[in-house]
Amino acid sequence: MLAALLDNVALQIMLVGALVGIASTLVGTFLVLRGTSMLSDAIGHSIVFGIVIVWLLTHQQSGPVQILGAALAGVLTVFLTELLVSTRRVKKDAAIGLVFPVLFSIGVLLINLYARDVHIDTHTVLLGEIGFVWLDTVTLGDYRVPRSLLSMGAMTLLNAAFVVLFFKELKLATFDEALARALGLAPGVLFYGLLLLTSGTAVAAFDAVGAVLFVAFVIVPPSTAYLLTDRLWLMFLYGIAVSIASSVSGYALAVAWDVSIGGMMAVMTGVFLMLAFLAGPRYGLVAQLLRRRGQRRHNEIRTLAVHLYNHEGGPEQGEENVIRALREHLRWDAAKAGRVVQRSSDRRLIVREGEALRLTPQGREMAREILDPSGRSAA
Amino acid sequence: MTLVELLSDYTIQNVVAGAALLGLVSGVLGSFAVLRQQSLLGDTMSHAALPGVCLGFIIAGTREIGSILLGALATGALAALVMLLLTRMSRLKTDAGLGITLSVFFAIGVVLLTHIQGMNNASQGGLDAFLFGQAAATLRSDLWIMGGITAVALLLVAALWKEFKLVSFDPEFATSLGLPVAWLEVLLTVMVALAVVVGLQMVGVVLMAAMIIAPAVAARQWSRCLEDMVLLAALIGVAGGVFGALISALSRGLATGPLIILSVSSVVLVSMTLAPERGFLWEAVRRVRARRRLRYQQVLTTLYRLAVHHADPDYRSEQGMLDTYHGQRTRAVLRQLMRRGLVEGRDTPSDEPGPPRRWVLTPAGIDEAERVLESLGRENA
Numbered sequence: 207m208l209a210a211l212l213d214n215v216a217l218q219i220m221l222v223g224a225l226v227g228i229a230s231t232l233v234g235t236f237l238v239l240r241g242t243s244m245l246s247d248a249i250g251h252s253i254v255f256g257i258v259i260v261w262l263l264t265h266q267q268s269g270p271v272q273i274l275g276a277a278l279a280g281v282l283t284v285f286l287t288e289l290l291v292s293t294r295r296v297k298k299d300a301a302i303g304l305v306f307p308v309l310f311s312i313g314v315l316l317i318n319l320y321a322r323d324v325h326i327d328t329h330t331v332l333l334g335e336i337g338f339v340w341l342d343t344v345t346l347g348d349y350r351v352p353r354s355l356l357s358m359g360a361m362t363l364l365n366a367a368f369v370v371l372f373f374k375e376l377k378l379a380t381f382d383e384a385l386a387r388a389l390g391l392a393p394g395v396l397f398y399g400l401l402l403l404t405s406g407t408a409v410a411a412f413d414a415v416g417a418v419l420f421v422a423f424v425i426v427p428p429s430t431a432y433l434l435t436d437r438l439w440l441m442f443l444y445g446i447a448v449s450i451a452s453s454v455s456g457y458a459l460a461v462a463w464d465v466s467i468g469g470m471m472a473v474m475t476g477v478f479l480m481l482a483f484l485a486g487p488r489y490g491l492v493a494q495l496l497r498r499r500g501q502r503r504h505n506e507i508r509t510l511a512v513h514l515y516n517h518e519g520g521p522e523q524g525e526e527n528v529i530r531a532l533r534e535h536l537r538w539d540a541a542k543a544g545r546v547v548q549r550s551s552d553r554r555l556i557v558r559e560g561e562a563l564r565l566t567p568q569g570r571e572m573a574r575e576i577l578d579p580s581g582r583s584a585a
Numbered sequence: 586m587t588l589v590e591l592l593s594d595y596t597i598q599n600v601v602a603g604a605a606l607l608g609l610v611s612g613v614l615g616s617f618a619v620l621r622q623q624s625l626l627g628d629t630m631s632h633a634a635l636p637g638v639c640l641g642f643i644i645a646g647t648r649e650i651g652s653i654l655l656g657a658l659a660t661g662a663l664a665a666l667v668m669l670l671l672t673r674m675s676r677l678k679t680d681a682g683l684g685i686t687l688s689v690f691f692a693i694g695v696v697l698l699t700h701i702q703g704m705n706n707a708s709q710g711g712l713d714a715f716l717f718g719q720a721a722a723t724l725r726s727d728l729w730i731m732g733g734i735t736a737v738a739l740l741l742v743a744a745l746w747k748e749f750k751l752v753s754f755d756p757e758f759a760t761s762l763g764l765p766v767a768w769l770e771v772l773l774t775v776m777v778a779l780a781v782v783v784g785l786q787m788v789g790v791v792l793m794a795a796m797i798i799a800p801a802v803a804a805r806q807w808s809r810c811l812e813d814m815v816l817l818a819a820l821i822g823v824a825g826g827v828f829g830a831l832i833s834a835l836s837r838g839l840a841t842g843p844l845i846i847l848s849v850s851s852v853v854l855v856s857m858t859l860a861p862e863r864g865f866l867w868e869a870v871r872r873v874r875a876r877r878r879l880r881y882q883q884v885l886t887t888l889y890r891l892a893v894h895h896a897d898p899d900y901r902s903e904q905g906m907l908d909t910y911h912g913q914r915t916r917a918v919l920r921q922l923m924r925r926g927l928v929e930g931r932d933t934p935s936d937e938p939g940p941p942r943r944w945v946l947t948p949a950g951i952d953e954a955e956r957v958l959e960s961l962g963r964e965n966a
Contacts, residue, residue: 246627251791257708293865295806295857300624300798307795308850311843314717318839384733418632419695421686429681460696464703471696476689487677 215340220457222339223306223471225358226411227423227449227551231431232365233440235402237382238432240397241421244299246404248287248306248425250417253408256280262320273357273409280405282399283309310417332519334416336468357410365403369442372396372574377438389513403488412431415468422472423449426479433482435490506546507575511555515573528561596835599723603731604845607787607951608822610735612800613742616811617773619801620753624794628667629687631781631793633664635694638715638785639701650696651725653715654734661778664690691790720830720841738779740817741772749773750811762964785821787830788842799849800825804880804932806860812848825849833858880934883911884918886928888926888946889954898951901931901943927953 235242242401256279260272283305290301303457336354369376378394386393404424407579411420431444456471460540463470484491513536526529547563550556555569565573618627636655641656642648672682706716714722742749751759753771758767777797784793804818829845858865886909892900907915922928927950930942947952 238678238681239880241678241680244680247625247684247687293857295863296802297619297622297624299622300802301620303624303794303798304802304850304853305630307792307799311795311846311850314840314843315847394942418688418691421684422692425681425688427686429677429685432677432681433675463696463700465696466699469692469699472688473696476685476692479685479689483671483675491674494674567894577644 207426216457218340218355219336220453221465222336222358222414223453224450225264225362225480226414227427227453228313228446229362229365229407230420231449232369233400235428235445236376236380236400237404239423243425244302245284245401247421248283248302249405250408251306252283252309253277253280253405254417255309257409257412258313258316262316263459273406276409277402277405279309281402281407284401311432334412334414334419334468336414339414354414360411361407363410365407368399368403392566397541403416419468419472422475426569428477430479431487438572448475451477451500477507503549506551507555510546511573512576513568514556514563515570516564521554527563531561588952596721598832599725599728599829600830601721602728603720603787604826605673605823606731606735606802607784607796608824608826609819610738610783611796612739612818612822613779613815614780615797615801616815617749617753618777618797621773622729623774624798625683625795627777627781628794629668629683630661630664630778631708631784631790632687633690634781634785636697638658639694639697642701650730653786654730657785658730658782662775662780665774665778673680715785715907716789716791717840718787718842720787720833721787727786734779734783738776741776744808749869787826792842792846795846795850799853803853803856806856806863821849821852825852850960860867880918882920884915885950885954886957888928889951892946899945901945903943905940942949
C-alpha cells in the first residue's frame with residue numbers, strides 16, 4: 207500500500223495538501239476562537255525571513271533544526287507585535303501590520319542579494335510548488351518519500367499531540383483566560399507554544415503552498431467549522447473534513463483547468479466556507495432568514511388569534527371579526543390577511559363562516575395563553 | 586552618477602514621481618484607516634487586488650495599466666464589502682473576516698495568474714511584478730493614471746474633510762448631527778482601495794499593508810491634531826517612498842517594494858523613539874525623573890516625621906537608620922537635598938555615641954516637607 211502511494215503522484219499531492227490543512231486546522235481553531243487569526247498572516251509572511259536566515263547560516267532548507275530556526279522568526283513577530291502594543295502607542299492591528307512587512311521585506315531583499323540561484327526565489331515564497339513535492343524526496347529504508355510529506359506528517363503529529371495533551375488547558379485558556387490564569391495554567395506560555403507550532407507548520411507547509419496561501423489553510427477551515435457547530439471537538443472534526451475535501455476537490459479542479467494546485471485548494475476552502483455561511487444548519491444565512499420568517503408568521507397568527515379573542519362575544523363582533531376589518535385594524539393588506547387566515551385555519555386555530563372568522567377551542571386557548579401566560583385570572 | 590544626472594534620468598524621474606504619489610495618497614488615507622482601527626483592512630484589500638489585476642489583464646488581453654488598475658480597484662473594494670458581509674451577517678469576528686477574505690481572494694488571484702501563464706500570451710510578461718512591485722517599469726502614462734487617482738482621493742478628502750474627521754473620532758455624534766455615517770464609513774473604507782491601486786506598481790500587493798499603516802503611525806507620534814497628522818503622514822510617505830525607490834533604481838535587482846517599506850518603517854522606529862511627548866526615550870527620561878523626585882520627597886518627609894515624633898525640629902537622624910528605613914542607600918539623595926539647602930549635616934557632639942555626622946532639616950527643608958505632606962493629604966482626602 208505504501209509502495210502504491212509512493213508511485214501515485216496525484217495521491218501524494220492530495221495527501222500533502224490534506225496534511226497542510228489538517229495541521230493548520232489543529233492550531234488555527236484556537237487562533238480563530240481567540241480572535242487572533244491575523245497573527246497567522248503575520249507569521250506566514252515573516253517566516254520568509256527565518257527561512258532565508260537559516261538558509262544563509264546552514265545552507266540547508268529542510269530538517270527539524272531548520273524548521274525550528276525559521277519558526278522562531280514567527281514567534282519573534284508575535285513578540286515584537288506584543289512589545290509594540292504594550293507601549294500603548296499603537297493598536298494591535300496596526301502593530302501587526304507594522305512588524306511583519308519589515309521582516310518580510312528584509313527576507314525578500316536577502317533573497318535578492320544572496321540567494322538568487324537557490325530555489326527560494328520570490329515567486330515560490332508566495333505561491334509554493336505543491337505540484338512538485340514528489341520531486342524532492344528522501345530515502346527512508348527501501349522507499350523514496352517526498353520530503354514535504356515527511357515534514358508535514360511530522361508537523362501534523364506534533365500539533366495533534368499538543369492539542370490532545372493540553373486539550374483541557376487550551377480550552378480553558380481560550381474561553382476563560384482569567385480563570386485559566388487563576389488556576390495557574392499560564393495561558394501566555396500555552397499561547398506562545400501554540401504560535402511556535404503555527405510557525406513550524408508554516409515553515410513545513412512553505413514549500414507546498416507558500417506564505418500567503420498558508421493563511422487560508424489556518425483560518426478558513428476552522429472558520430467554516432465555527433459556522434457549523436458550537437462544540438470544540440466537532441470544530442476540529444469539521445475543520446479536518448473541510449481540509450481533506452478542499453485538497454481533493456482543489457487538486458481535481460486544478461488539473462482539469464491547468465491552474466495552480468495550491469491556489470485551487472485554497473479557493474476550495476473558501477467555497478466550503480461560503481457554503482457554510484449560506485446553508486449552515488443554525489448560523490447559516492438561509493437558516494437565519496427562514497427562522498426569522500417562521501417567527502414573523504408565528505407572530506402574525508398569534509396577533510390574529512388575540513384580535514379575534516378580544517372582540518369575541520362583544521357587540522362589535524360582527525364588524526371586527528371579519529377579514530375586511532384586518533385591513534383597517536391590523537394594517538394588513540388583503541393578500542397578507544388572506545395568507546394569515548389561511549395559515550391559521552390550516553392549523554385549526556380559526557374557522558371561516560362566510561365573511562366571519564371564529565376561533566376554535568385551540569385558538570381560544572392560544573389567545574388566552576398569550577394574554578395571561580401564568581393563568582392567574584383563570585384560577 | 587551625481588545627483589543631477591540621477592534626477593535627469595528618465596526612468597528615475599518616473600520612479601521618484603510614482604513613489605511620491607504613492608506616499609502622498611497612502612499617507613493621507615492611511616491616517617484615517619489607522620485612526621479608525623482599520624489598519625489591517627489595507628492588507629486584505631491589497632492582497633485582494635491580485636485577482637483584479639489578473640481579470641483586468643484577461644479582459645483587456647494585454648498589460649494595459651488602465652484596465653488592470655480598474656480591476657484591482659473593483660476586487661479590492663469587493664473584498665472589503667465581502668469582509669463586512671461575513672462579519673455582520675454571521676458569528677465570525679473581524680480578524681477571521683479579514684483573514685478569510687485576504688487569503689481566499691489571493692488564492693483566486695494565484696489561480697487566475699497561473700491560468701494566464703497557461704494561455705501563453707506573449708504580453709503577460711511582468712504581470713507577477715505586481716506581487717512585489719516593479720518601480721523601474723513605470724511609464725509616463727502610468728504616472729498620469731496614478732496621479733489622477735491620487736488627485737481624486739485628495740479632492741474627496743478635502744471636500745469631505747469635516748465629515749471624515751467627525752466620523753473618525755465620534756461616529757455617534759456624527760449620527761446625531763444627521764450625517765450619513767454609514768455611507769461616509771463605506772466611502773472611507775473603499776477609498777483605501779485607491780491607495781492600494783496606486784501602490785500596485787510601486788510596492789506590490791503583499792507589502793501595501795505597511796504603506797498604509799507606517800506613515801500614519803509615524804506621523805501620529807509627532808502630532809496632536811488631525812490636520813498635522815495627515816500632512817505629516819503625507820510628507821513621511823513621500824520621503825520614504827522616494828528614498829526607497831531611488832535605492833532600488835540605483836541597485837538593479839533589489840525589489841522596490843521591500844526597500845520603500847523598510848525606509849518608511851525606519852521613520853516609524855525613529856519617531857517612536859525620539860518624538861517629543863510620545864517617544865520612548867523621553868518617556869524613559871520622564872520616568873527616571875519622577876522616580877528620583879519621589880525618592881527625595883520620601884527621604885525628606887521621613888526626616889520631618891522623625892523630627893515631629895521627637896518633638897525636636899533639630900532632630901539629628903543617623904545615616905544608617907535612614908538607609909534601613911528606606912531599604913536602600915540614601916546617601917546620594919541626602920547629598921542632593923543638602924545641595925538644595927533642604928538638609929544639612931551636623932557633627933555629632935563628642936560626648937554622644939554613634940556616627941560622627943548626622944542629618945538635620947533646615948527651615949527651608951521643613952517648609953518643603955510640610956508642603957509635600959499637605960499635597961499628599963489633599964490627594965488622600
